[in-house]
Amino acid sequence: MARVNTLFMASSRKARLYGGMDAEERRAERRLKLINAAIEVYGEVGYRGATVKAICEAAELTERYFYESFSNSEALLIAAYNHVVGHLHEEMTAAAAAAGGDAEMRLRAALTLYFTRLKEHPKPARVFLLEISGISPAVDAVKLDALRVFSDILVPPTLDPKHSDKAAAATLLSIGMVGAVISIALRWVSKQYPQAVEDVVAIAASFCRVALTEADRRRDLHLL
């Protein structure tokens, strides 16, 4: 009934303002506060150690608002992950684009941005690298998709889906590459950044280069 009323008001005129914001804006702000609080709390105690209560306290909101924006803890984790990953991928794409047309340069630019951000923001890094694994099939799917995007930024896919054999091999190469980069990142972050960004980038890049050159080699073999 309150809901019907709200709908009616929304259709007729702006909802009542609170703190200068209408209902939608307030809701969006609370949602964002929860996401940021979640990143914070996950960074401290991990996803598994994070209770709804603790996140709400960190967000300075009560549980009621949690369920207003998310149907359960997992939904918030996914939102937080997408939040973190969205930014990162945008920036990496931009960095790669700014580096010009040379594949090697683009690769270095994207990796440099990646490792730089990981170092600047350890808590989101933790969400991105660690907390997202092994929660549930739904979460895994979200992660897999993000990794695909990540991979496509580092090594743009070479118009594949003709020979599904070749395509599948190329996919495994991408996956190996991303696996290598993520593992390196994980170690680097968890050991508190022992090497300089450029050194880690160099090591990570060598794995990416494999994916690039192997894919090329395999395609060339096919063309001959």
Place this chain on the structure above:
Amino acid sequence: MARVNTLFMASSRKARLYGGMDAEERRAERRLKLINAAIEVYGEVGYRGATVKAICEAAELTERYFYESFSNSEALLIAAYNHVVGHLHEEMTAAAAAAGGDAEMRLRAALTLYFTRLKEHPKPARVFLLEISGISPAVDAVKLDALRVFSDILVPPTLDPKHSDKAAAATLLSIGMVGAVISIALRWVSKQYPQAVEDVVAIAASFCRVALTEADRRRDLHLL
């Protein structure tokens, strides 16, 4: 008190036999049944979906025996993991040794064994690859150690701990390599083995080769 009694009996004479086995043997057998049941159940519903009850049923034992052998679920997961990994590592080492002195041959032999076993035994594979991630710091530590062993089999460490800089870089290379191999394995397993073992091995090997050659290159640079 029962414990004291057992100890005393063990020191004086063999404990009473049941089904032809003494107390120790029975305990060991139950422990093994629990481990095998756990691998089975983890393979079906995952570690997180596996209840103590379900595992005990699969093992045809009651909960009481669970706590006889393991202090909690996590302890069983670790035992199951070590059980799986122990075999695998032994076999890989043997395969590498049997392949002779050539690094490339040893590498291929070890990888071939690895992927062959993953294909033969999907459920242990799942424990090894998937279930072990993100449970707790204790479990992570066990996993990290296993990965180090895994890495050492694929690319034997080249007497490192002199220049800690070089050593750290070599470690990152190893980690990237293992990350790549595991990611590839994960994908391959979860897609139900679309490629032949030899094809996957070839792809995985290309990442291992990076680790080998990069490490060499870096060491040579240092020697000049």
Place this chain on the structure above:
DNA sequence: CAGAATTGACAATCTGTATTGTCAGATAAC
């Protein structure tokens, strides 16, 4: 200011599983 919408604090409930405890029946030793 009056009245309605909105918010914050917190209590109450619900749920699921680990862990411990009880006890009757089965098994082996003598």
Place this chain on the structure above:
DNA sequence: GTTATCTGACAATACAGATTGTCAATTCTG
């Protein structure tokens, strides 16, 4: 056959955290 030991089924307890519900205080509208 008798007794001590061991086993299997299952009940009792413990517990933690998610989810829902209540209500008074606050903030806005007119």
